[in-house]
Amino acid sequence: MLAAQLSDDQIAIIGCAVVFGACLLMMVISQKVGDRVRGRSTSSRPEVVPFPVATAKNESERKAA
8 A cells, every 4th residue: 555655766765775774784783793703802993003103314304395
């Protein structure tokens, strides 16, 4: 009965929204399963390795842009 009241475009938009929601749910489930299989913790902070800061040794090595 609802399909008879909606136009084809409205049905298509509702269908796309349902499929998009299903994809988001599948992505969340996949992330949870993947974390458990790999044994990662639930920490959202990635491990970061800082790079050393390069500094000029004297004023003659500095160049203007």
